[in-house]
Amino acid sequence: MAETLFAPAEPGPFGSPAPVDGAPVPxxxxxxxxxxxxxxxxxxxxxxxxxxxxxxxxxxxxxxPSGSGKSTMMNIxxxxxxxxxxxxRLGGTPIEQLxxxxxxRVRGRAIxxxxxxxxxxxxTSAIENVATPLLYQGVARKxxxxxxQAALExxxxxxxxxxxxxxxxxxxxQRVAIARALVTEPALILADEPTGNLDSQSGAxxxxxxxxxxxxxxxxxxxxxxxxxxxxxxxxxxxxxGLLV
Amino acid sequence: xxxxxxxxxxxxxxxxxxLRAVLTMLGVIIGVGSIVALVAVAQGATxxxxxxxxxxxxxxxxxxxxxxxxxxxRNAAGSATTLTVEDASxxxxxxxxxxxxxxxxxxxxxxxxxxxxxxxIIGTTPAYxxxxxxxxxxxxxxxxxxxxxxxRVAVIGATTADNxxxxxxxxxxxxxxxxxxxxLVGIMQPKGSSGxxxxxDEVLIPLTTAQHYFVGTDxxxxxxxxxxxxxxxxxxxxxxxxxxxxxxxxxxxxxxxxITSQAQLLSTFSSITGLLTVLLGGIASISLLVGxxxxxxxxxxxxxxRTREIGIRKAIGARxxxxxxxxxxxxxxxxxxxGLIGILVGVLVSALIGTIAGxxxxxxxxxxxxxxxxxxxxxxxxxxxxxxxxxxLDPIAxxxxx
Numbered sequence: 001m002a003e004t005l006f007a008p009a010e011p012g013p014f015g016s017p018a019p020v021d022g023a024p025v026p027x028x029x030x031x032x033x034x035x036x037x038x039x040x041x042x043x044x045x046x047x048x049x050x051x052x053x054x055x056x057x058x059x060x061x062x063x064x065p066s067g068s069g070k071s072t073m074m075n076i077x078x079x080x081x082x083x084x085x086x087x088x089r090l091g092g093t094p095i096e097q098l099x100x101x102x103x104x105r106v107r108g109r110a111i112x113x114x115x116x117x118x119x120x121x122x123x124t125s126a127i128e129n130v131a132t133p134l135l136y137q138g139v140a141r142k143x144x145x146x147x148x149q150a151a152l153e154x155x156x157x158x159x160x161x162x163x164x165x166x167x168x169x170x171x172x173x174q175r176v177a178i179a180r181a182l183v184t185e186p187a188l189i190l191a192d193e194p195t196g197n198l199d200s201q202s203g204a205x206x207x208x209x210x211x212x213x214x215x216x217x218x219x220x221x222x223x224x225x226x227x228x229x230x231x232x233x234x235x236x237x238x239x240x241x242g243l244l245v
Numbered sequence: 246x247x248x249x250x251x252x253x254x255x256x257x258x259x260x261x262x263x264l265r266a267v268l269t270m271l272g273v274i275i276g277v278g279s280i281v282a283l284v285a286v287a288q289g290a291t292x293x294x295x296x297x298x299x300x301x302x303x304x305x306x307x308x309x310x311x312x313x314x315x316x317x318x319r320n321a322a323g324s325a326t327t328l329t330v331e332d333a334s335x336x337x338x339x340x341x342x343x344x345x346x347x348x349x350x351x352x353x354x355x356x357x358x359x360x361x362x363x364x365x366i367i368g369t370t371p372a373y374x375x376x377x378x379x380x381x382x383x384x385x386x387x388x389x390x391x392x393x394x395x396x397r398v399a400v401i402g403a404t405t406a407d408n409x410x411x412x413x414x415x416x417x418x419x420x421x422x423x424x425x426x427x428x429l430v431g432i433m434q435p436k437g438s439s440g441x442x443x444x445x446d447e448v449l450i451p452l453t454t455a456q457h458y459f460v461g462t463d464x465x466x467x468x469x470x471x472x473x474x475x476x477x478x479x480x481x482x483x484x485x486x487x488x489x490x491x492x493x494x495x496x497x498x499x500x501x502x503x504i505t506s507q508a509q510l511l512s513t514f515s516s517i518t519g520l521l522t523v524l525l526g527g528i529a530s531i532s533l534l535v536g537x538x539x540x541x542x543x544x545x546x547x548x549x550x551r552t553r554e555i556g557i558r559k560a561i562g563a564r565x566x567x568x569x570x571x572x573x574x575x576x577x578x579x580x581x582x583x584g585l586i587g588i589l590v591g592v593l594v595s596a597l598i599g600t601i602a603g604x605x606x607x608x609x610x611x612x613x614x615x616x617x618x619x620x621x622x623x624x625x626x627x628x629x630x631x632x633x634x635x636x637x638l639d640p641i642a643x644x645x646x647x
Binding site: 080137 | 247250254257261553554556557558559560561562563564565566567640641644
């Protein structure tokens with residue numbers, strides 16, 4: 001156990017996607033993805049065969065009311081959960097067979113999460129929060145802070161680096177969270193209701209920020225129930241009762 | 246993540262709730278502190294007792310009267326007064342015996358000027374000084390002429406001199422012992438050994454004088470025998486036994502005396518103090534165990550409280566083992582830090598007690614090694630379970646945990 005913990009991080013499964021002759025590989029490729037939750041004898045199908053492709057540079061909104069299965073989609077796309085059936089390839093790498101540790105590595109390297117409730121580490125400075133994903137990749141301390149500082153400065157938080165989440169406004173916290181998502185240079189930013197806890201001005205700022213990131217080439221998947229937010233994306237898919245409609 | 250990063254992370258997490266960390270460590274501090282302090286105290290007491298026994302005299306055999314019998318009841322050892330001055334002179338003829346000092350003792354009030362004190366009055370012979378390894382500070386010890394002539398002369402111990410306000414200028418002065426005037430001829434050097442009963446608080450007078458004025462018999466309390474060399478102790482002891490059995494008409498089953506050597510006393514005391522050390526160490530270990538359970542308790546609460554933090558860490562790339570080691574190392578830091586503070590506290594407390602009790606500062610590096618080892622074990626044993634709980638948390642559920 002100690003070996004796997006202390007060994008230098010190897011290139012993740014996402015590190016070098018195998019180039020297919022000429023044909024680009026989609027960032028996300030869902031095929032017949034099904035997720036069934038069972039508690040005792042009761043089985044609930046949250047997803048019932050979802051097919052989805054998301055390409056490099058895309059800005060996709062997954063829209064649906066609560067209970068539609070969009071949270072389950074986000075968990076699976078975010079490698080926090082595995083499909084019960086069907087296949088999921090992230091950057092060409094099949095996810096279903098990966099171990100927990102490999103999933104953790106994929107989450108750390110390939111995906112940047114932005115949550116509705118920010119989910120910053122409490123009593124931890126902004127720069128420390130942003131540097132933490134790099135900690136788990138084994139990046140040296142000096143590099144971690146340099147990259148975290150660069151990410152915070154890019155989001156206009158250069159003067160808030162030593163503030164703890166409780167000392168920041170909601171909009172600032174969400175920008176710290178976005179900096180944390182960006183700092184690993186992920187292939188994909190997964191934003192789950194990123195404006196849900198923000199006032200309209202801060203929410204608009206966050207959307208503008210996502211546009212800027214997308215314009216710079218980052219692939220973004222936005223999960224929301226709010227059609228006003230969804231229209232900001234280039235493309236929308238709607239989820240109802242575990243199916244794309 | 247390397248070990249160094251993990252330790253830094255653990256310390257930074259612990260320092261966000263310092264009061265809790267200190268309170269959690271308190272159990273280990275008290276446990277380790279009491280182990281270190283109690284073991285040091287037990288060792289100090291042991292060395293104090295050992296010094297005292299060795300201070301009694303080198304190669305010393307003590308002949309004491311045996312127990313009396315009244316009907317079928319055996320009374321306490323020493324209750325008989327079966328040893329006589331004649332026994333003492335017979336003993337001095339045994340081979341291997343260097344010197345013999347019979348002792349008659351009683352308690353009397355001693356008065357010097359306006360000071361008075363009730364203390365032991367011991368009637369003895371000039372050999373006492375050598376047998377019991379005293380040295381003179383002022384004046385001279387009792388001489389044979391004083392014993393032969395039953396002179397009313399006295400030599401006093403250092404503590405007695407202090408208590409009565411006597412010093413080097415007082416030699417030749419008259420003091421009152423049990424109402425009878427005695428001339429002070431000498432004051433002895435303190436033996437410097439510590440203990441509950443002082444060997445420096447006594448008044449020595451000639452044996453014959455004690456018989457004449459205070460006791461009225463030729464029975465003696467003990468006979469101290471100095472053996473010529475250490476390797477003769479055992480043979481001398483059996484020679485003495487044979488001699489006294491002949492003189493008293495006993496045969497080993499009904500001896501009315503007993504002979505103890507310094508080595509026997511030492512081994513008796515060291516077995517007692519050894520038991521004491523184990524007992525005290527054992528009691529202290531229980532408090533360390535309780536301290537360890539305290540750490541586990543707090544770590545479990547901490548895992549519950551920080552469920553969301555664990556979920557976040559997992560979402561941004563922490564593996565289960567990263568979480569496991571983070572919490573395990575937090576527990577280890579708590580227990581080790583507690584252990585180190587405990588060692589400091591224990592050393593301070595034992596130094597304080599040692600200074601008060603007079604055996605000085607005793608520092609045993611072995612205790613420290615054991616204490617650190619114990620705290621490490623406590624940290625691992627009581628840290629693993631909470632850490633596993635943390636590592637096994639489901640990231641999705643943890644992220645939603647309120």
